[in-house]
Amino acid sequence: MSLAALQRRMARAVMTPLTPSEHMRPAAANGRSMREEAAAFIKPNDRLTSFERLEIYNRQYWWRILSSLAEDFPGLQAVLGEQRFGAMSKAYLSDCPSRTFTLRNLGSRLESWLRKHPKWAGSRQALALEMVRLEWADIEAFDREQKPPVQEGDLRGVPAPKLRLALQPYITLLDLRYPVDDLLLEVKKSGEKEFASNAFREHHKRKRVAAVARLKAARIWVAVHRSENSVYFRRLEREEFLMLRALGAGKTLGHAIDAAFRQSAVPAAERPAKIQHWFHHAAAIGWFCRPDRTATKDKS
Amino acid sequence: MPANKFNGFSEFGIGIGLRVPHYDHILSRKPTVDWFEIISENFMIDGGRPLYVLDKILEQYKVVQHGVSMYFGSAEKLNRDHLRRLKALVKRTKTPWLTDHLCWGSVDGRYTHDLLPMPYTFEAARIAAQKIREVRDFLEVPVAVENVSSYAEFHVSEMTEWQFLTEVVERADCGILLDVNNIYVSSQNHNFDPRAYVENIPAERVAQIHIAGHSKYRKYILDTHDHPVIDPVWRLYARAIERAGHTATLLEWDDRIPSFDEVHNEALKANKFLASASLAAAV
Numbered sequence: 001m002s003l004a005a006l007q008r009r010m011a012r013a014v015m016t017p018l019t020p021s022e023h024m025r026p027a028a029a030n031g032r033s034m035r036e037e038a039a040a041f042i043k044p045n046d047r048l049t050s051f052e053r054l055e056i057y058n059r060q061y062w063w064r065i066l067s068s069l070a071e072d073f074p075g076l077q078a079v080l081g082e083q084r085f086g087a088m089s090k091a092y093l094s095d096c097p098s099r100t101f102t103l104r105n106l107g108s109r110l111e112s113w114l115r116k117h118p119k120w121a122g123s124r125q126a127l128a129l130e131m132v133r134l135e136w137a138d139i140e141a142f143d144r145e146q147k148p149p150v151q152e153g154d155l156r157g158v159p160a161p162k163l164r165l166a167l168q169p170y171i172t173l174l175d176l177r178y179p180v181d182d183l184l185l186e187v188k189k190s191g192e193k194e195f196a197s198n199a200f201r202e203h204h205k206r207k208r209v210a211a212v213a214r215l216k217a218a219r220i221w222v223a224v225h226r227s228e229n230s231v232y233f234r235r236l237e238r239e240e241f242l243m244l245r246a247l248g249a250g251k252t253l254g255h256a257i258d259a260a261f262r263q264s265a266v267p268a269a270e271r272p273a274k275i276q277h278w279f280h281h282a283a284a285i286g287w288f289c290r291p292d293r294t295a296t297k298d299k300s
Numbered sequence: 301m302p303a304n305k306f307n308g309f310s311e312f313g314i315g316i317g318l319r320v321p322h323y324d325h326i327l328s329r330k331p332t333v334d335w336f337e338i339i340s341e342n343f344m345i346d347g348g349r350p351l352y353v354l355d356k357i358l359e360q361y362k363v364v365q366h367g368v369s370m371y372f373g374s375a376e377k378l379n380r381d382h383l384r385r386l387k388a389l390v391k392r393t394k395t396p397w398l399t400d401h402l403c404w405g406s407v408d409g410r411y412t413h414d415l416l417p418m419p420y421t422f423e424a425a426r427i428a429a430q431k432i433r434e435v436r437d438f439l440e441v442p443v444a445v446e447n448v449s450s451y452a453e454f455h456v457s458e459m460t461e462w463q464f465l466t467e468v469v470e471r472a473d474c475g476i477l478l479d480v481n482n483i484y485v486s487s488q489n490h491n492f493d494p495r496a497y498v499e500n501i502p503a504e505r506v507a508q509i510h511i512a513g514h515s516k517y518r519k520y521i522l523d524t525h526d527h528p529v530i531d532p533v534w535r536l537y538a539r540a541i542e543r544a545g546h547t548a549t550l551l552e553w554d555d556r557i558p559s560f561d562e563v564h565n566e567a568l569k570a571n572k573f574l575a576s577a578s579l580a581a582a583v
Contacts, residue, residue, distance in 0.1 A: 001456050003424045004375035010416065011407035043453045045491060047519040053452040056520065061412050068413075098411040101369040101382050102341050145346035170347065229349035 006041055013037060014057045017094055022062075024055035065093050068103045072139060073110070074191060075131040075184040078205045079124055079213075088120035104143070107136055127213050130180045134233070137172035137224035138184075141231040144170035149286035161254030165247050166291035172224045173236075173245050177217040181233040183208060227285055239264050240278045250291060306442050306475025307507035308396030312362060312548035314574070316567045319553070323353050325560040333564065335362040337550045338393070340400075341369055344385040354393070363393045364508070364548075366477075367400035369411070370435060372428045372445060373418045374404040383438050390439050397442040397507055399477040400435075402428060402468060417450035420457035420464035429471030436474065444475030444507035449485035449514075449523035461486065462497045475507030478544070480536040481529065481552075485514050485521045494532075498539050506544035511537055511570065512552040526555035528566050537570065541577040549574070 001009075013034065019025055028037050038050035045053070069089050070077055077085040096109045111132045114121060121128035146168055155163060167173075186208055221241035223234045236244070239260040246256035261271060282288060303309045313334035318326075325331070336357060343354050357363060367386070370378075390398065403415040418424050428445075436443040447465055459467070469476055478501065480494075487494035511534075513527030529537075529551070541547060551567035 002375070003373075003419065003421065003427060006419055006454065006456065007375050007404055007416075008407050011410065011412060014412055014414070014416070015410065041454055041456070043455055045453075045489070050452075052519075056451040056522075057414065057416065061414055064413055098413060099409050101379065101411060102344070103413055104345075143345040143348035143350060146348075226348060229352050 001041065009037075009041060010054070010057075013054055014061045015097060016058065017090055018059060018062050022059060024051065024058045062090075062093075065098065065103070065106060066090070069093065069106055072107050073132065073135050075135050075180065075187050076110075076128060078183070078187045078209050079128050079131050080121060081206070084120065084122070088114075091117065091120060104139065107132075107139065111136060124209075124213055126217070127178050127180070127209075130174075130176050130178050131184065133174055134176070134180050134184055134222070134224065137174060138231055140172055141170045141224045141226045144168075144226075146170060146226070146286075147289035150283070150288040150290055154290060161252060163253040164250065164291050165253070165288040166250075167244060167248040168225070168287055168289055170226045171248075171287060173241060173248065174222045174224065175241065176220050176222060178212055178215060179220060180212070181220070181222050181235070183212050185233070223287075225285075225287065237274070237278075239266060239274065243275070243278065244282070244287075247288075304475070304504065304507065306397065306444050306505055307548060308442050310396040310548070311546075312364070312396075312508075314567050314570050315362075315364070315548065315550045316563050317366075317550065317552050317554065318357060318363070319557055321557050322560040322563070327353070327356055329560075330360060331560065331564065333361060335364060335548070335550075337364050337366045337552075340365045340367040340386060340389055340398075343389055343392075344382075358393060363395060364550075365389065365393055365395040365398045366446075366550075367398070368415065369405065369413070370400040370431075371404045371406055372400060372431045372435070373402055373424060374406060374431075375427060376406065376408075378431055378434060383435065387439050390441055395441060397444055397475065398439060399444045399446055399508060401448050402445040402465065403448045415448045417448060417452055417454075418464065419454040420459045420461060422458060422467070425464060425467040425471060428468045432468070432472035432474050436472075442475060442507070443472075444477045444505075445469065445472075446477035446479050446510065447482050447486075449479070449482040449489075449521075451489055451520055451522075453490055460492070460497075462500045466500070466502055469502065469505050474505070476501060476505045477508045477510060478506050478540055479510035479512070480540055481510065481512040481514060481533050482523060484530075484533045484536055485523045488521045494536055495539065498536055498543065503540075503543035503545075506540070506547055508548045508550060509537065509540055509544070510550055510552055511567075524555055525552045526557075529569070534569070534573070538573045538576070541573050542580065545581060546574050546578050 016025055024034055026034055028034050035051045038054040042050040042053050044050045066089050080088060092110060092113050096113055098106055114129060114132060118125045150165060187205060190204060221236040221238055223236055225232055243256045243260035246259040303311045315335035315337055318336040318338045343350055401415050403418060405412045405414050405416050432443055483494045483497045511529050512525045513529055515522045515524040549570045553563045
């Protein structure tokens, strides 16, 4: 058997989902007995059969990727509950195995997958999707690039309406219908409380999630960003969000302001002060950088 | 033979793995440590706290890069994006040598994130050696490959694990990161004499040594890096040092990580053996 054939064969077995009792399945996807399959390329020893030796790798693979996904999406786990989250994770990772060298990207396709497979979130699909978007933005904010912030000199000589600014790659702008930012912070905080028992924490989380799920949908606008190496969720005003989103999409400042106030209830007299305030704040924490060919993300 | 071309002619002492729970202790207390080993993949990112911490560490300590996903033993081609990111990190850390495992872990672009065992065949040795050469040439830094712990053996194998390791490193003309805990774990899982392994590898190619703890189950041993080093592993280490000389040594502790001092003190137990090796060399 060639190296390529052996590796393909073993990888197929290792990545086959476990049984509910977390053992290797008795049959492979093609219906062949897994005992025969394992014996075809793995030697038994005096303590373990070929099947049992292969099973060690099969279990380690699933335990590793499941724990990694759970670590990255504690908010979604709270929304779905532990059992449903576990079942969803197995289904997602079967459909979307890791395709990069780092486990960091394991959840990169979770939002689109969950949209196509709504049964896993049941009645909480909308809340679950918003939580996934927030948690993925959290991952991105943690370690995406920080470009040199725009300096005053970069802006000199360009008329303000024609000015183009990009947003830092670590910023994600989210247009949400549930206050999932507050919920996620609570979930993370409860995970840190060592004095509380697991049962108490789970009970508290379930209550909080149920309370948020019952909330009447009300739009909120959030920037997920990083400052001094810590990730923050910053609530934005609607117009501020629209302006930043337009800038991030490569529009000029003039167009961005138009987009922000197109259907705005903010009185015209108050707008200049607001724009100035938003700009000062964003510039002060280094959100603006010079645009390049890569458009800044917009996940609204 | 402490300094050799496989470790950039460096003379490193006893290091420990740089792990997140110890960041604050290291940055605030600045303990005296010979060197830190970093997991390359944890820093092959574009920004944020991990790189900030790494830069702070680099200001004060020597750092060596250790990878977990190059997969020298994979039948597939090397991942160019991975290599480019790794090269950027090599430039940042100025690692005097770089290590990764003699194993595989991905097929058709799907990653298991595991260190899967090699079949010990001449075909596999040829493929792995070719890749090691490519990586070394691209990164422009000496490369040493680590023997992994394993739980399975293949019918197609044509030689012992130590013969395979030797075949690979001689074809690639590269160094060995000799993990004596992995030798012990595999020897128990596959019923071979771990001393035979240590006696038969080309000692002049040993660039670095790993020591670690493991977990014993009823029918097999798992390489969990969550315990102190056991005596039989220290004895293998002593013999490896006798053969290879005063070699850069690194303690791995990756799970249920105790305090920095506990990990460091466990690593420093290696001093006893290194001193004996130095004495023997002097006599």
